[in-house]
Each structure stands twice: as structure tokens, then as C-alpha cells.
Amino acid sequence: MSIEKRVIELVEEKIADRPDLFLVxxxxxxxxxxxxxxxGDNGVAITDCVAISRHVGFHLEEENAIEQAYNLEVSSPGLDTPLKSARQYQKNISRLLSVKLIDGAKHEGKLLAADETGITIEENIKEKGKKAVLVQNVIPFTDIVETKVLVSFK
Structure with missing residues (x-):
């Protein structure tokens, strides 16, 4: 079993009683x-990260799962971390996203909906010499290369 798979098992074991938390x-x-x-649906507390770190670290040491010296970091994804799971998309409904597609196209807009197959975003499209129009685009996850939340400091 790979280290990553074992760590996934350990994290899921630790957060099993916390339905608000999820592994990214x-x-x-x-x-x-x-x-x-x-x-987490409402963020992740530092105490949650500490508890997960202690649980995973203890079991990895007990099992001697990693032979060389290692550093263990447990944290929440930063603002610049691309979204990976459908649950992260659900958490970010109503926020502005930047979505890069397989074909090289880039879309920016407000996330309206997300399900197991893809997302719906609302984009403000402005064609030269015309008034801007709001357009809803449904984008399947299979077409998405990377999605990041856009941060506005207005």
C-alpha cells in the first residue's frame, strides 16, 4: 500500500465523526x-489540523510506514490552491471563479451551481461595440483543467 493511501485511511478514520470536515x-x-x-464546510480550526497531524503521525511511526525522516504538514487549502473536489465547489457557490478548460479556454464568473458532473457559472460577456450580457455556462468536470477562487479586495 502506498503512503498516500495509508494516510488517506488514517485521515478519514480521524474525521469520521466530523461530517463537516473532508479530505482534499x-x-x-x-x-x-x-x-x-x-x-470544512465552515473552515478548519487549527485544533482540527493538530488532531489530524497527531493521529496520522502516531500511526505512521507505530507502523514504521516511512523509512526516511519526513515532515508532516496538515493545513487547509490556501486561496491559491485549485479546487479539487465536488464538495469544494459546493462550498464556494456564489463566489467568483477562474476556470481553465482542456481546450485552453478560460472562463471567469460567479459559481451558481455544482453537482457530481460539473458546474454552472454566470459570466459577464461583453462583445466589442455591444452591451454586456450575463450568460450561464454549464461546464462538465471532464473539461476542467484547473479552477481557482478569485479574491476581490473591493
Whole structure:
């Protein structure tokens, strides 16, 4: 079993009694850095990250699962971290997104809906010499390369 798969099991075991929390990503990087990204419907508290870190670290040490020295980082995804799961999209309904597609196209707009197949965004389209028009685009997840939440400081 790979380290990532074992860590996923351990994190899911730890947050099983917390339906508001969900695992976003687990990666073992070169140089011995193990990162775990956890999100929550209402954010993630530092105490949650600490509890997950202690649980995962304890079991990995007990099982001697990683032979070399490693650093374990547990955090919530930052603003610049692309969305990965349908649950993250659900959490960000009504926010502005930047969506890059497989064909190279880029869409920016307000996230209106998300389900297991894709998203619906509302874009403000302005053609040269014409009035701007609001357009709803349905984008399947299979067409999406990367989605990031746009932050506005207005």
C-alpha cells in the first residue's frame, strides 16, 4: 500500500465523526515532505489540523510506514490552491471563479451551481461595440483543467 493511501485511511478514520470536515489532498513530496489538505464546510480550526497531524503521525511511526525522516504538514487549502473536489465547489457557490478548460479556454464568473458532473457559472460577456450580457455556462468536470477562487479586495 502506498503512503498516500495509508494516510488517506488514517485521515478519514480521524474525521469520521466530523461530517463537516473532508479530505482534499494527500501528497508525499520529494525531500520527505508529507502534506495533507483538509477543508470544512465552515473552515478548519487549527485544533482540527493538530488532531489530524497527531493521529496520522502516531500511526505512521507505530507502523514504521516511512523509512526516511519526513515532515508532516496538515493545513487547509490556501486561496491559491485549485479546487479539487465536488464538495469544494459546493462550498464556494456564489463566489467568483477562474476556470481553465482542456481546450485552453478560460472562463471567469460567479459559481451558481455544482453537482457530481460539473458546474454552472454566470459570466459577464461583453462583445466589442455591444452591451454586456450575463450568460450561464454549464461546464462538465471532464473539461476542467484547473479552477481557482478569485479574491476581490473591493
Amino acid at each position: 489532498d494527500v501528497q508525499m513530496h520529494g525531500g520527505g515532505l508529507l502534506t495533507i489538505l483538509v477543508d
